Amino acid sequence: MGAVLIDGKTIAAQIRERVKEQTAAFVAKTGVKPGLAAVLVGDNPASHTYVKMKRKACAEAGIESFGFELPATTTQQELEDLINVLNIRQDVHGILVQLPLPDHLNEERVLRLVNIDKDVDGFHPENIGKLAMKGREPSFVPATPSGVMRLLDEMKVPLAGANAVVLGRSNIVGMPVALLLVRRDATVTVCHSRTKDLPGVVRQADVLIAAVGRANMVKQSWLKPGAVVIDVGINRVDDPSAKNGTRLVGDVDFEEAEQVAGMITPVPGGVGPMTIAMLLENTLTAAKRIVGEATPSKA
Numbered sequence: 001m002g003a004v005l006i007d008g009k010t011i012a013a014q015i016r017e018r019v020k021e022q023t024a025a026f027v028a029k030t031g032v033k034p035g036l037a038a039v040l041v042g043d044n045p046a047s048h049t050y051v052k053m054k055r056k057a058c059a060e061a062g063i064e065s066f067g068f069e070l071p072a073t074t075t076q077q078e079l080e081d082l083i084n085v086l087n088i089r090q091d092v093h094g095i096l097v098q099l100p101l102p103d104h105l106n107e108e109r110v111l112r113l114v115n116i117d118k119d120v121d122g123f124h125p126e127n128i129g130k131l132a133m134k135g136r137e138p139s140f141v142p143a144t145p146s147g148v149m150r151l152l153d154e155m156k157v158p159l160a161g162a163n164a165v166v167l168g169r170s171n172i173v174g175m176p177v178a179l180l181l182v183r184r185d186a187t188v189t190v191c192h193s194r195t196k197d198l199p200g201v202v203r204q205a206d207v208l209i210a211a212v213g214r215a216n217m218v219k220q221s222w223l224k225p226g227a228v229v230i231d232v233g234i235n236r237v238d239d240p241s242a243k244n245g246t247r248l249v250g251d252v253d254f255e256e257a258e259q260v261a262g263m264i265t266p267v268p269g270g271v272g273p274m275t276i277a278m279l280l281e282n283t284l285t286a287a288k289r290i291v292g293e294a295t296p297s298k299a
Helices: 008-030 045-061 076-088 107-113 125-132 143-154 174-183 198-202 271-290
Strands: 035-041 064-070 094-097 163-167 187-191 207-210 228-231 235-238 246-249
Touching (some): 008 143, 008 271, 035 271, 045 064, 045 271, 064 076, 076 094, 076 107, 143 174, 143 228, 143 271, 163 198, 174 187, 174 207, 187 198
Parallel strands (some): 035 064, 035 094, 163 207, 207 228
16 A cells, blocks of 8 residues: 655645735735745756746736846846845845855855845745744745645644654755754754764654655665655656656655655655745735735744
8 A cells, every 4th residue: 555645736736826816815905916036147957947937936826026037157246236126126025046056156145135024935044043943933934844844734744743854954955844843843853964874764754854865865665664755856867768868756766665655745746836835925925014914924
């Protein structure tokens, strides 16, 4: 008997439909159309694809989308000047700086410069700091970690007292999702390249969040029977049988894992759609707060 499939595509579609309805009501009430500015520096193909998807999703939700595509030669000052302009533009309620930035740019300085009330990606150091502090609430939570938590909630996965293992410690996914799990009273272990007996540690997980960026790394033997597996990884591998010669897989060997897991997300169609859905939700929330329609919510 296989694992229950966590259908992120369907759950995300429901969230996006609610955002669309709420956006229409907000515009009718206030005359203000929520606006999201997406800043992309360089020619990273994956980043261009992600930004294109985000802008399309905005249009479908009734959110204004402003695209700023800058060359890889953009200087720190030029990028910071753009952020400063977006911070004061009244038609921009959310600012998204697509990561990673080219190596010559100071990512922390750029993220710190974003107006915290418009930090819909949740990467401002102050927002991350509040996420790590007991009794503090960030203005926004990063979209992918927030999407992971929403999937767990939709599937009614009990987190209080559960052993949760986060595989990967990136600033974008691993660390924020670990902090969110701690806030929900899970007992959290963060694994990385220096973890001893990695399969043994992962095998203790009631809930596994895999976000390390290595194709099919987690095998069936790594999993506790009945574990909930959330696979954040998106990796392209060769597949001669596919139309373009490649296919997308996660960090978890899905065919093996679904035989032992209790629940599992597919790749694609799991966490990926949730990221955009949560970004749209954050943008609408930002617009509501800026015009006085909403107050900060708990992470």
